[in-house]
Amino acid sequence: MNFDIYARDLIEFIRNDFVNGSLTIAKKALFGLIKIIENEPFQDVAKYKSLIYELKSTKPSMAALQNSLNRVLGYIYSTEPGNLVLKLNELINLINNSTDETIEKAIKYILEHFPTNYKIITASFSSTFVKFAQRLNLESNLEVYSVQSKWQKFDYSVQLVHELETIGVNAKVVGLNNIDKNLDLSFAMIGADCVVQNYGVVNGIPSKRLAEFCSISEIPFFVISESIKFSDSCIEEDGFEFIEKEFITKIFSDNIFKENNYF
Numbered sequence: 001m002n003f004d005i006y007a008r009d010l011i012e013f014i015r016n017d018f019v020n021g022s023l024t025i026a027k028k029a030l031f032g033l034i035k036i037i038e039n040e041p042f043q044d045v046a047k048y049k050s051l052i053y054e055l056k057s058t059k060p061s062m063a064a065l066q067n068s069l070n071r072v073l074g075y076i077y078s079t080e081p082g083n084l085v086l087k088l089n090e091l092i093n094l095i096n097n098s099t100d101e102t103i104e105k106a107i108k109y110i111l112e113h114f115p116t117n118y119k120i121i122t123a124s125f126s127s128t129f130v131k132f133a134q135r136l137n138l139e140s141n142l143e144v145y146s147v148q149s150k151w152q153k154f155d156y157s158v159q160l161v162h163e164l165e166t167i168g169v170n171a172k173v174v175g176l177n178n179i180d181k182n183l184d185l186s187f188a189m190i191g192a193d194c195v196v197q198n199y200g201v202v203n204g205i206p207s208k209r210l211a212e213f214c215s216i217s218e219i220p221f222f223v224i225s226e227s228i229k230f231s232d233s234c235i236e237e238d239g240f241e242f243i244e245k246e247f248i249t250k251i252f253s254d255n256i257f258k259e260n261n262y263f
Contacts, residue, residue, distance in 0.1 A: 003040045007051045010036065014065075015058035018154055021127040022062035022193045023099065023226060027092055029055050030068060034088050048076055061202055061240050063194035063231040067257070068095070094256055098226040101254035103132050106224050107139070109252065110187075116140035118186045121179070121219075123147040124204030125156040125163075126191025128224055134167045144171040145183070147210050151239040156204060176209055187249075188214045192225035194234035195251065200244045201225065202234040211247035220249040227257040 010032040017025055036051075052069050059065050068091065075087045110118070117140055122129055136142055144164055146157040157173045164171035188210060194202040201223050214221040223243075230253070236242050 003036065003044075003047060006036050006039070007047075007054075011051070011054050011058060014055055018152070019125075019159065021125055021191060022059070022064045022229065023095065024127050025059060025062060026064040026068045026228070027095060029065060030072070030088050030092050033072065034085050037084050037088075045076060049073065052076075061193050061235045061237040063229045063234065064095075064226070067228050067231070095226065095228055098228055098254045098256045099128055099131065101256060102128065102224060102226050102252055103135055105254065106132055106189075106222070106252035107135055109250070110136065111139060114186050117142075119143045119145070119183055121145040121147065121174070121185050121188045121210065121214075122160070123157075123188075123190050123207045123210040124149050125160045126203075126224070128226065129189060129191045130160070130163050130167070132189070132224055133164055133169050133171075137167075137169045142169055144169055145174045145179070145185070146171060147176045147206060148173055149205060151205060176206060176213060179213070185217075185219050187220040187222055189222040189224055190243075192223050192229055192251075193240060195223070195225050195230045195253070196232065196234055197230060197251075198245060200234075200242055201248065201251070202236055202240050202242050205239055205241050208241040208243050208247075211243045215247050221247055223248055223251045225251060225253050227254050230257070 013032065014025060014029050052073050056066055056069050071091060072088065075084055079087050118136060122144060133142060133144055146160045149156040161171040161173055190203050190207050192201040192203050211221050234242065
């Protein structure tokens with residue numbers, strides 16, 4: 001397969017993915033790179049470097065993609081060509097382990113600090129939140145309220161509810177201005193596209209409005225985010241919002257990428 005054609009297809013595939021969460025998109029980019037390397041002899045470093053930078057430019061607000069691709073750049077210069085696929089698969093496995101560890105930390109905290117029969121409110125779409133909800137649902141009755149989240153032609157709240165119902169979690173869409181004050185919500189939890197420690201997070205709309213609502217209503221507001229989404233700075237693109245640390249009760253994360261000096 002021609003490198004230029006496949007590279008262009010991968011770039012457009014990632015650029016036009018407005019459905020999946022940032023971690024899923026990062027892994028799709030890595031799988032795409034593996035396919036290219038397996039089909040095209042690794043000879044021209046400049047071509048691969050250019051491809052990586054083009055992929056980075058598709059989703060500048062998604063730290064998982066940026067950090068993953070930065071690591072790939074390091075592999076290109078430090079790894080024998082025959083070992084690149086192995087290194088990329090190792091990175092994907094680390095990301096998966098990061099998700100598992102993050103979720104288990106969140107579950108442990110929730111079980112220790114909150115009673116059973118959880119009512120959670122969230123905003124935007126996060127595959128990590130979906131996995132968290134599936135895991136928590138094994139412990140006790142769970143209801144999830146997804147704040148209406150529309151951007152351009154996409155309705156992420158409907159997508160999230162569909163994903164949750166598919167795995168057996170009770171969920172429904174709610175308007176942020178029409179939340180029943182008698183719901184007795186346990187807490188709010190969102191995913192994140194980028195985290196700047198001790199500063200705040202970036203996530204899809206209307207995450208900030210939900211954070212403000214929770215602050216006024218004295219509802220704990222949590223963020224669940226793998227460490228590969230941590231960065232020194234975040235870019236707030238159209239459709240995303242920055243939530244200051246003052247609104248965040250706690251961020252659940254792992255230490256896998258921090259401990260391995262990935263950034």
